[in-house]
Amino acid sequence: MIHQYFEESKSKWLKILIGIGIAFILCFIINISLGSVLIPIKDVFLFISGSETTSESWDLILANFRMPKALTAIFVGSALGVSGLQMQTLFRNPLAGPYILGISSGAGLGVALVIFLGFYFGGFLSVTGIGRSWLLVVSAGLGSFLVLLVIAVVASRIKDSVSLLIIGLMFGTASGALVSILQFFSQAENIQAYVLWSFGNLGSLSWKELGVFIPILGLGLIASILLSKQLNALLLGENYARSLGLNIKRTRLLIIINTSVLAGTVTAFCGPIAFFGVAMPHLTRMLFNTSNHLLLTPVLILFGATLMLLFDAISQLPGFGATLPINAVTSLIGAPFVIYLLIRKKNLGYSFNT
Amino acid sequence: MSLLNTKSLSIGYGKGPESKILQKDINLAINEGEIISLMGQNGVGKTTFIKTLAGLLDPISGSVQYGEQDLSGISSGDLAQKMSLVLTEKPFNFNITPIELISISRHPYSNWIGVLSPRDKEVIEWALNETHLNYIANRKLYELSDGQLQKVMIARALAQETALIILDEPASHLDLNNKIEVMMLLKKIASQGKGILISTHDLQVSTQLSDRLLLFNFNEDTNEGVPEDLILDGTLQKSLYLDQYGYDMISGTINFDQKGPSVSVSGDPETKFWVTMALKRKGYIVKDEKQKVEIICSAKNHFKILQDKKKLEVKSIETLLKNLSSI
Numbered sequence: 047m048i049h050q051y052f053e054e055s056k057s058k059w060l061k062i063l064i065g066i067g068i069a070f071i072l073c074f075i076i077n078i079s080l081g082s083v084l085i086p087i088k089d090v091f092l093f094i095s096g097s098e099t100t101s102e103s104w105d106l107i108l109a110n111f112r113m114p115k116a117l118t119a120i121f122v123g124s125a126l127g128v129s130g131l132q133m134q135t136l137f138r139n140p141l142a143g144p145y146i147l148g149i150s151s152g153a154g155l156g157v158a159l160v161i162f163l164g165f166y167f168g169g170f171l172s173v174t175g176i177g178r179s180w181l182l183v184v185s186a187g188l189g190s191f192l193v194l195l196v197i198a199v200v201a202s203r204i205k206d207s208v209s210l211l212i213i214g215l216m217f218g219t220a221s222g223a224l225v226s227i228l229q230f231f232s233q234a235e236n237i238q239a240y241v242l243w244s245f246g247n248l249g250s251l252s253w254k255e256l257g258v259f260i261p262i263l264g265l266g267l268i269a270s271i272l273l274s275k276q277l278n279a280l281l282l283g284e285n286y287a288r289s290l291g292l293n294i295k296r297t298r299l300l301i302i303i304n305t306s307v308l309a310g311t312v313t314a315f316c317g318p319i320a321f322f323g324v325a326m327p328h329l330t331r332m333l334f335n336t337s338n339h340l341l342l343t344p345v346l347i348l349f350g351a352t353l354m355l356l357f358d359a360i361s362q363l364p365g366f367g368a369t370l371p372i373n374a375v376t377s378l379i380g381a382p383f384v385i386y387l388l389i390r391k392k393n394l395g396y397s398f399n400t
Numbered sequence: 401m402s403l404l405n406t407k408s409l410s411i412g413y414g415k416g417p418e419s420k421i422l423q424k425d426i427n428l429a430i431n432e433g434e435i436i437s438l439m440g441q442n443g444v445g446k447t448t449f450i451k452t453l454a455g456l457l458d459p460i461s462g463s464v465q466y467g468e469q470d471l472s473g474i475s476s477g478d479l480a481q482k483m484s485l486v487l488t489e490k491p492f493n494f495n496i497t498p499i500e501l502i503s504i505s506r507h508p509y510s511n512w513i514g515v516l517s518p519r520d521k522e523v524i525e526w527a528l529n530e531t532h533l534n535y536i537a538n539r540k541l542y543e544l545s546d547g548q549l550q551k552v553m554i555a556r557a558l559a560q561e562t563a564l565i566i567l568d569e570p571a572s573h574l575d576l577n578n579k580i581e582v583m584m585l586l587k588k589i590a591s592q593g594k595g596i597l598i599s600t601h602d603l604q605v606s607t608q609l610s611d612r613l614l615l616f617n618f619n620e621d622t623n624e625g626v627p628e629d630l631i632l633d634g635t636l637q638k639s640l641y642l643d644q645y646g647y648d649m650i651s652g653t654i655n656f657d658q659k660g661p662s663v664s665v666s667g668d669p670e671t672k673f674w675v676t677m678a679l680k681r682k683g684y685i686v687k688d689e690k691q692k693v694e695i696i697c698s699a700k701n702h703f704k705i706l707q708d709k710k711k712l713e714v715k716s717i718e719t720l721l722k723n724l725s726s727i
Binding site for chain 2: 281331
């Protein structure tokens with residue numbers, strides 16, 4: 047009986063993974079085929095297969111713009127989906143997401159400080175090119191790392207996770223307030239630079255930056271698969287999890303660090319991409335109907351990447367020659383879909399019995 | 401050798417001068433093959449005691465020992481192989497199957513990513529068989545009733561394969577049939593050499609199933625002993641404050657206020673028992689010697705009422721009660 051159950055479940059999930067894999071490849075091809083310059087699909091295939099396309103400029107566009115952007119989208123989608131899942135399980139809260147602990151607020155504060163205060167030391171806007179983007183990355187990274195440090199210290203002191211959640215929210219609010227004070231005393235161009243950063247952008251990473259971005263997120267994603275067992279134990283509630291030998295404080299710290307590295311890196315390089323991290327876990331749980339993290343985590347990594355490729359392709363506005371902010375696209379398309387699934391399923395209660 | 405010992409254990413909440421002590425000087429030993437029930441009123445510290453034994457709360461003073469080892473020196477991973485829990489709290493996520501939930505209890509034995517070995521699968525199947533849950537093993541938790549979920553949680557504890565199982569009110573969501581099934585199951589597990597501690601409000605569980613009773617009282621010392629001894633010397637009734645309601649320990653019934661009039665009942669013992677129950681509920685004083693109103697139970701659906709030489713025959717207890725009230 048039980049062997050049959052495990053066999054069936056194995057073949058079912060193998061099929062699901064293959065299905066998403068095919069969708070992933072399709073979305074990848076769609077993603078790199080679209081853009082302000084029209085490149086025929088035949089040449090896209092030529093490029094993928096490693097040979098040269100009919101035009102040198104198409105080669106340059108594909109190699110230096112579209113490939114980095116598609117790779118960015120893949121890792122951003124996976125990282126945000128997985129860290130949202132971790133936060134929702136850890137805090138037993140359907141509204142939790144990768145930024146619930148104030149990671150993006152910390153990054154935002156770091157960026158705001160550099161943009162607004164940098165103005166007084168020669169001006170942020172005078173820094174251009176590669177130097178400017180690394181400046182943003184470092185300041186956002188430092189900001190989220192500081193928030194992570196504080197949260198980690200607090201997490202090792204308090205017992206229940208929900209208090210931690212509230213403390214994270216407080217950090218977010220406080221740094222949001224500091225950013226608005228900075229904005230209040232700032233000039234229009236600086237505010238515009240900050241707002242542009244806060245829209246989120248998948249297309250600004252060069253191969254050099256990807257050389258840092260991809261290894262960090264790759265390691266983070268591997269770590270998230272290794273944390274699946276602990277996350278499953280947390281599904282029973284903290285008391286049961288502890289009675290199964292789980293060290294709650296250490297597990298909580300590992301999960302927080304994992305999420306912060308994933309979400310913090312994404313925010314540092316691409317700006318705060320909201321919504322995706324909150325909605326993806328719900329979408330995946332509802333579509334594939336499970337909360338078992340041993341299945342959910344790998345599925346989310348692949349499915350998050352697929353959807354982010356698709357959203358990014360849509361943000362290219364094929365035929366218009368303009369690009370929408372990725373934040374707007376994920377929310378505009380994702381929100382109605384989640385609402386639809388919720389109405390169809392009646393409620394979330396089965397996954398969040400708090 | 402005993403599986404678990406508590407020595408002068410005090411339990412409660414908080415630390416230092418602000419701590420609130422619920423029970424003190426608890427000395428309990430749970431041996432292999434023994435079922436011990438823990439009883440006491442709400443708020444007396446039963447769940448606190450269980451959490452203290454499980455290492456979820458620290459003792460205020462005294463010690464908990466598993467075998468020769470003190471609880472404070474046992475790593476959480478080792479403890480998970482010695483003791484399993486069934487708590488009153490529910491899992492927070494219901495979007496998993498009983499098999500997935502029971503699989504989680506193999507964590508103390510599985511590798512770092514939690515892949516199940518053939519032996520793990522055997523144990524899960526055994527736990528499902530023992531609890532007769534095969535027919536729902538494949539459903540989602542949100543499709544189960546409270547009683548079914550309770551049995552899944554018991555199966556989960558079984559699959560953890562520990563020498564000691566601690567259950568907090570395991571019978572609370574179960575119907576009589578399932579309660580008896582769980583009682584039989586616990587008895588069988590105990591006979592295989594495991595120690596079981598049950599916190600319960602159920603007198604059937606505590607008196608019929610348990611080898612020993614541990615009673616918690618407010619502001620008084622704990623009592624411990626064989627259930628029948630504690631019933632005969634009145635300790636159990638006093639501890640649970642049952643005597644003030646006229647609770648009858650032998651029949652397990654409550655005596656409601658009885659104002660009369662007096663009636664006598666005779667006839668077939670089983671029918672007589674239930675007629676007496678119905679009369680007591682309605683406030684009649686039931687006596688064995690002849691009264692002015694006599695009821696004779698001639699069969700399960702045939703009753704005679706005798707009063708002042710008048711005779712009335714009825715076919716159900718319902719009409720019997722109706723006719724009595726008109727007298």
